[in-house]
Amino acid sequence: MAFSAVSSKLGLLGQTTKLCTTMSKCKYSDYAQFSKILAESKNIIALTGAGVSAESGIPVFRGPGGFWRTHRATDLATPQAFRANPALVWEFYHYRRTVAFNCQPNPAHIALAELEKNCSANGKTLHVITQNVDGLHIVAGSQNVLELHGSLRKVICTKCKHIDVNIDQPICKALEGRGDPNLKDANLPIIPNEELPKCKKCNSLVRPYIVWFGENLDAKVLHKAKELVENCDLCMVIGTSSVVYPAAMFAPLVAERGKPVAEFNLNQEPASNDFSFHFCGPCGETLPKALQVN
Ligand code: BV8
Numbered sequence: 528m529a530f531s532a533v534s535s536k537l538g539l540l541g542q543t544t545k546l547c548t549t550m551s552k553c554k555y556s557d558y559a560q561f562s563k564i565l566a567e568s569k570n571i572i573a574l575t576g577a578g579v580s581a582e583s584g585i586p587v588f589r590g591p592g593g594f595w596r597t598h599r600a601t602d603l604a605t606p607q608a609f610r611a612n613p614a615l616v617w618e619f620y621h622y623r624r625t626v627a628f629n630c631q632p633n634p635a636h637i638a639l640a641e642l643e644k645n646c647s648a649n650g651k652t653l654h655v656i657t658q659n660v661d662g663l664h665i666v667a668g669s670q671n672v673l674e675l676h677g678s679l680r681k682v683i684c685t686k687c688k689h690i691d692v693n694i695d696q697p698i699c700k701a702l703e704g705r706g707d708p709n710l711k712d713a714n715l716p717i718i719p720n721e722e723l724p725k726c727k728k729c730n731s732l733v734r735p736y737i738v739w740f741g742e743n744l745d746a747k748v749l750h751k752a753k754e755l756v757e758n759c760d761l762c763m764v765i766g767t768s769s770v771v772y773p774a775a776m777f778a779p780l781v782a783e784r785g786k787p788v789a790e791f792n793l794n795q796e797p798a799s800n801d802f803s804f805h806f807c808g809p810c811g812e813t814l815p816k817a818l819q820v821n
């Protein structure tokens with residue numbers, strides 16, 4: 528979807544995305560001022576979304592990559608969709624696992640992992656609070672990572688709620704060779720439930736350990752996120768359209784506390800109007816430059 532389509536769509540929400548055509552036109556992209564604040568900060572948080580993994584080759588949620596076959600990702604990422612057609616939802620997640628497990632962290636992930644090391648060496652903290660489920664922050668070496676929406680690397684039993692780390696590809700025989708986004712659902716045989724992935728403990732159907740739309744986030748994860756948001760003295764918001772709640776509330780809450788917030792995005796998302804900094808461009812370039820970890 529072209530930027531103009533995205534910005535008019537957002538326009539419908541009564542807010543517009545300020546498009547940054549060139550770096551110079553972006554407001555508040557003052558790297559020197561940012562690094563001064565970064566040096567003075569003690570407890571830093573980085574809120575990341577799908578844009579931080581875009582340069583690793585993982586399609587973002589709401590851009591052109593937001594579709595899989597004829598389905599919008601947001602329509603498949605729901606408990607209703609899984610109840611109605613677990614085989615189709617498992618094909619979607621098998622595809623997402625295949626993509627994510629074959630991608631590498633990019634310089635943005637690596638810069639955050641480096642910053643976390645520098646922080647702990649100087650008695651400071653950096654926590655990554657991510658909406659992503661691809662696990663790339665952890666692969667890049669970040670230790671303090673809060674996965675708000677779960678992980679493609681885990682499954683949970685629909686019956687006994689046992690949680691397993693599972694990176695088998697395919698996760699079950701029936702999904703071998705399935706998930707191709709260019710195929711038509713109709714032409715494919717439906718996978719019977721009994722051939723879908725099973726719980727290692729009670730042999731019931733397992734689902735991806737993912738927070739779907741309409742589901743609550745894990746209470747402990749949400750509590751920890753809120754604690755980090757309330758106690759940080761610098762917040763970076765990296766590669767997110769800031770439309771999904773409750774994650775979308777976190778950066779504005781930091782700004783409301785009068786603490787500096789820096790957005791790293793291809794464009795200026797509506798939520799960022801009262802942020803202190805906005806660094807325009809691919810975060811694989813802007814973030815290492817701002818954190819001065821090249
Ligand atoms: C909940 C897992 C209680 C799935 C995901 C309050 C108001 C309105 C609605 C709600 C509300 N509270 C709850 C809701 C409902 C809903 C919601 O927020 N809906 C939205 C759509 C309006 N929220 C929930 O259901 C949450 N549960 O609150 O429970 C409750 C329940 C019901 C009703 C009330 C309360 C659960 C939400 C979790 C959903 N699961 N992921 C999966 O991944 O398969 S969210 C999904 O969207 C992904 O995790 C994704 O990360 C996330 C957010 O999207 P973004 O990461 O921002 O990605 P997007 O594509 O949108 O944007 C990419 C950005 O990157 C863009 O800005 C682009 O410019 C930028 N970019 C691209 N490339 C680059 C870049 N930037 C820099 N460099 C680049 N190279």
Ligand code: ZN
Binds near residue numbers: 685686687688726727
């Ligand atoms: Zn079980």
